[in-house]
Amino acid sequence: MSESFVSAIGEKGCLLMDGATGTNLFDMGLVSGDAPELWNDEHPDRVLALNSGFVQAGSDVVLTNSFGGNAMRLKLHGAENRVAELNEKSAEIARSAAEQGDRKVFVAGSIGPLGELIEPVGTLGQEEAIKAFTEQALALERGGCDLLWIETISSQEELIAAATGAASTELPFVACGSFDTNGRTMMGISPAEFVEICLEMDVQPVAVGSNCGVGPAQTVAATLEMSNAYPNMFHYVAKANCGIPVWEGTQIRYTATPEQMFVYAQIARSTGATIVGGCCGTRTEHVQQMRSSLDQYRPMPKPSMTFISERLGEVFDTAPVKSTRKRASRRRTSKH
Template sequence: MTNPFLTLLNDKGTLLADGATGTNLFNMGLMSGDAPELWNTDQPQKITALYKGAVDAGSDLFLTNSFGANASRMKLHGAEKRVHELARVSAEIGREVADTADRPVIVAGSVGPTGEIMEPVGTLSHALAVEMFHEAADGLKAGGADIGWLETISAPEEYRAAAEGFALAGLEWAGTMSFDTAGRTMMGLTSSDMVKMVDDLDEYAPLAFGANCGTGASDLLRTILGFSAQGPERPLIAKGNAGIPKYVDGHIHYDGTPALMADYAVMARACGARVIGGCCGTMPEHLRHMREALDTRTMTHPPALEEIVDRLGAFSSQSDGTGEDAAPARRTSRRRRAAS
């Protein structure tokens, strides 16, 4: 039986995913240090508003408010025994929003990193990591998620453990990593490394894979080009931040305008991505512009690195992490205008 995610992707060719979870919830009153997942039961109307914000802006897919729903992270809030419940409720709320939409919308069950370092570098064993991911995935499936969605992973060992956890729950999934360290993940993985890792997962492999978060939209597109260069068979996901984070009046502000994110969306598709959304800083207004751009604009060639810089801003590092030609690191006047 074909997964609804693949069905919709095949029907539409390209899917618009959602934007930020944390940024939007902070704007609704979430305090720094609080667990967003507790709002699934304490403030369900705000989680409904979060999901509807993406759907009303034109998203074909949104992630549930369950990024930190694992025993390690929830233990910090005395809620480690509530992981399954919180994951389930996040998906139940999402299911209601999707089922009342006027078009097909995919509920993607968000699963983030455990927050611990896996063996042999750290102390988290493979078996325990699989157990934590399984618990979250099982809750998401029970709540009606169409697909699991692993995101912001840095270590290949954790990605593999999550793959097994999803398999144990019987939940098909997609998974992204964060390339935020000079073109590599924090644990040193390059874009080409990830393609090989995904292929090697065999029966545990995701339906789609890609990159999320990281630094700015420019860096993320360079990573997507790295994926595409390997000729992967699975659909690619691009979920970049809305510009670069800056401290403004004591708060983190992302400088990416809706117009910049519209350019990013069109360029991400030209780079080879078929599921395109935003990450930190991406608000419904950004998504509306991205939706319009994907529906009305075309780009027939993958952008050159210089074109990405000119349209979206400088890369944060000279190299994409693979030792190939260094990327330009200049900022253009166009970038400065976009950020103003």
């Protein structure tokens, strides 16, 4: 299956992911504070409508509705014993959407953070974290996923625990970090360091990248830093939010138009990303535009930071590759 996913990238040049899960489920009636994963049981028709909408909009890969489907997150909703059921259902629903089309659409099992900090920064033990990720990963595999999609990761410990969980299955996996306004994850990892951590793993991801975070400019800058620091080491992913999030009362709104996501997809592709999609705020009309953007793409040189900020908005303090490498080697030295 790993070969089939990777060879599809080779054949098509670039695969289009889908858009937001949360944003679109809110449109369908999900209430803030509810666990979206419970809808795999309560409203499978709506989750199917979400996945099908993206298939129809042209996505090559759809994500399961399982981002928070681990025991720690589900415990907040008294559903920690339903990890297997809810993840299996999310995969089955996405699979039936993927098979509606007449082309190959991959089902990627979404695995998000546990919502608790892992030792030594937090109190959650590494073994316990690995156990939670493994339970979720195995359920997504049983439900029929083609690959696993680890995303919005900010700490090294969590990245390693999630990858270890994914490696307990037979499936290939992708690992994405979320890089914030300082060009690093919340826990201080730079994009280049994120790739280095993946390179040190026994079982490595098939693709590495950047998702969510702030806006398209920041996400593209992170993917560019990865592909510049380690060209051709991995397939790279850019999965940006649909513009910069803006608070309106108690709601977050994402500001990018479908046309802006068209431009974003072209620039993301030119960084060397071979998997491109949208994160929070991305609806089917944005995915349609990204589809035509990638279909019309003609090779262009890698963008400069100036070009990225002119087209996509401000890039906040992205650490130059040289200095992050120095930091990375310091990290390595202090480890031994």
